[in-house]
Ligand SMILES: *[C@@H]1O[C@H](CO)[C@@H](O)[C@H](O)[C@H]1NC(C)=O
Ligand SMILES: *[C@@H]1O[C@H](CO)[C@@H](O)[C@H](O)[C@H]1NC(C)=O
Ligand SMILES: *[C@@H]1O[C@H](CO)[C@@H](O)[C@H](O)[C@H]1NC(C)=O
């Protein structure tokens with residue numbers, strides 16, 4: 001459901017953007033059919049009235065459809081001479097309703113079924129039913145009988161199913177738009193074979209459909225259309241494109257958009273021989289191979305969009321011959337070598353995106369020589385050896401940019417003084433470019449016009465200005481050497497100051513200056529003093545990250561933070577109990593209070609029913625775990641209580657948490673036995689259940705769609721940018737807000753493989769039970785061997801007795817098994833050698849006896865210390881020989897377990913994602929998906945942001961010249 005809501009809106013935006021330009025152009029050509037004829041043919045009037053009967057029309061758009069004079073009815077057009085109805089224009093322009101509001105859409109749209117009575121409109125030339133809601137019904141076959149039809153627009157009208165091949169009879173059709181808003185199965189499906197009948201077609205647009213059934217000859221069918229000017233089949237699951245096309249029939253084609261299909265083939269060379277092309281979008285297709293030097297034939301080319309493919313090799317020098325080029329998007333490919341200096345010849349260039357390739361060499365002033373019109377510039381290299389951006393210190397560039405993004409390049413270490421010439425900057429991102437020293441005052445003076453500023457991962461130092469005025473901006477100065485007190489940046493929505501040397505208290509007036517904050521990351525600084533109680537005024541705050549500072553005092557009341565869903569206060573000197581107000585309003589999902597001095601009851605968490613992560617490690621809690629945790633916090637997936645003085649038994653109620661996959665109770669005073677019901681922790685199971693698998697696949701699709709949608713989110717911006725609002729950041733956060741699980745619980749620490757590892761962004765993949773260093777006694781319950789998805793089992797340093805369960809080998813995915821320092825006795829079960837992923841084993845200081853297994857990876861465990869302190873053990877690597885014959889090899893073929901492991905990763909991660917977001921996240925996501933500023937993988941964030949901005953800018957450019 002989330003998927004469809006999400007994609008629905010994205011596509012709504014997309015639509016809004018892309019569909020209009022051409023429609024308005026083209027529709028004007030059809031205006032002659034629309035006249036003000038005042039009589040009406042009765043048969044046609046009756047046909048229209050029947051048609052109206054089949055529709056629901058909540059907003060009364062057809063209220064003028066009464067009386068005799070049907071040619072005056074709204075949306076109806078007649079021929080002036082004959083009086084016949086020639087035009088039915090019932091499309092709803094997206095500008096006529098609030099695109100963000102599905103209810104507004106439902107109200108404004110026509111719904112229901114299309115009556116075949118329409119067939120009586122024998123003279124219909126123009127039919128537009130776009131932007132209505134025909135409720136997933138198929139496109140009626142009879143539309144193929146309107147043989148006079150020249151214009152047919154059925155886009156975004158919730159049609160689904162097979163496109164009737166009857167449409168192929170419309171030999172007069174010039175304009176056809178069947179774009180759709182759904183990526184679900186309900187979308188339109190076609191093999192495109194009927195297309196060849198449309199011999200007059202000038203525009204063919206089917207955005208978002210399932211054309212995967214089209215055979216390799218789909219292009220042959222289209223090549224039969226001599227008048228075709230625009231072809232748009234983006235997001236259509238097409239997978240075959242011919243490498244060569246002997247005869248190019250559609251020689252008047254100007255626009256080709258085949259973005260977001262599944263071609264995964266070499267770039268077809270013939271595309272680069274179509275000299276009429278003005279716009280070519282092949283983005284997000286997995287095209288490989290080189291950009292052909294023939295590219296120079298494209299001298300009408302205005303927009304060349306090739307991002308997100310696998311293009312490799314050099315960018316041809318002949319790129320400089322594309323004298324009409326305004327947009328060049330090459331990001332996220334594998335292009336390498338030096339960027340040709342001929343880019344400097346592209347006098348009309350407005351947007352140049354060279355980010356995320358494998359560039360080497362130097363970028364110099366010559367690359368920009370004649371780029372007087374450039375407004376948007378992006379450059380980054382993903383190579384280890386940095387790309388050098390050397391334009392000199394005193395450069396006066398020919399352009400005046402709105403957006404500059406340079407990442408992972410080597411720039412002059414001084415702050416680039418040439419930016420002082422750039423008076424129109426709105427978005428400045430200079431990330432990991434090796435600049436150091438002070439940020440000059442003139443730069444900060446840009447603040448009122450800055451929408452996004454990112455200088456993270458540099459060596460900038462000095463104090464930040466005490467106060468600056470921004471306006472709905474996103475400011476990221478993380479990972480630098482800034483020092484001094486916290487700055488008061490007003491008008492900031494998103495503030496990232498992570499990992500600097502800022503110090504001093506967080507003053508109460510800081511909050512007053514920043515009432516619009518939605519995302520705040522002050523982590524990894526030296527802030528001290530208490531968290532000001534005024535923080536409760538930040539009613540829009542969704543994410544608050546204060547970990548790794550020197551904050552002291554108690555957690556203030558946060559009962560007004562209605563939107564807070566991530567709170568991390570780890571590793572400070574905070575104390576006291578967890579305030580009961582914490583979840584009284586907020587939908588808290590991630591709560592991390594690790595590494596402080598908190599104590600007291602946990603009862604204040606009782607209302608945190610959305611909680612997915614609870615980190616209370618390394619505090620002073622010393623009571624028992626209350627039973628209700630397992631009963632009330634049903635979304636809990638990560639529970640980390642390590643390093644406290646929790647006592648009593650491990651409550652059985654924890655076993656019923658359906659999503660729990662990390663249970664870390666180490667270093668406490670738990671006593672009693674290990675509850676056998678831990679074997680019921682269902683998210684640590686891994687049964688090959690097809691329901692589960694399809695859910696997992698769905699989850700992957702969800703993520704994939706979200707990423708794919710990143711580019712289309714851009715369209716939101718277009719709406720806002722075009723209407724003069726500052727929309728880019730909002731748009732970026734739609735996606736980011738949608739994917740918070742990716743950001744997961746970064747920085748979570750667990751003891752795995754004998755050392756403390758930091759899991760960055762993969763916490764959702766970790767399946768762990770750690771009960772080490774407690775006073776647990778009794779036997780290891782056999783039931784625990786049912787947890788076939790478990791990756792780490794640490795029961796060390798307890799008082800456990802009895803044998804190691806015989807079936808321990810059923811834990812096939814365990815990589816870390818630590819049972820050391822207990823009183824376990826008996827043999828090491830032979831089945832243990834079937835744990836073929838096991839890489840860290842510790843059985844030392846028990847009372848085990850008999851032969852150490854030798855099969856499989858046990859041959860590689862040649863460190864005797866993992867067995868030491870078991871005087872009755874024998875065999876390699878211990879220096880004690882056994883007389884008994886070695887065990888039978890036990891265990892499976894390694895390939896199989898590898899594939900199982902893959903299975904595990906796919907299964908468990910997605911299972912969690914599905915589980916969490918379907919069961920628990922729904923409520924929150926509705927509120928947050930549009931607003932949440934959340935960073936996930938840094939790379940991803942930048943990429944998405946940039947796509948958005950760039951696309952937006954491209955649109956803006958389309959809409960009006962700069
Ligand atoms: C259309 O016809 C109506 C009724 O005769 C008249 O009031 C109106 O001005 C006409 N509109 C145009 C554009 O001719
Ligand atoms: C660029 O990539 C091509 C193809 O991937 C490779 O053959 C070539 O060696 C690379 N050149 C450089 C300079 O890395
Ligand atoms: C939990 O919520 C209930 C009802 O909203 C309220 O009466 C109760 O005081 C809350 N408990 C805590 C610990 O906040």
Ligand SMILES: *[C@@H]1O[C@H](CO)[C@@H](O)[C@H](O)[C@H]1NC(C)=O
Pocket residue numbers: 689690691692
């Ligand atoms: C798979 O899991 C689902 C949901 O947990 C359950 O309804 C279904 O019966 C299971 N199917 C099999 C074959 O175990």
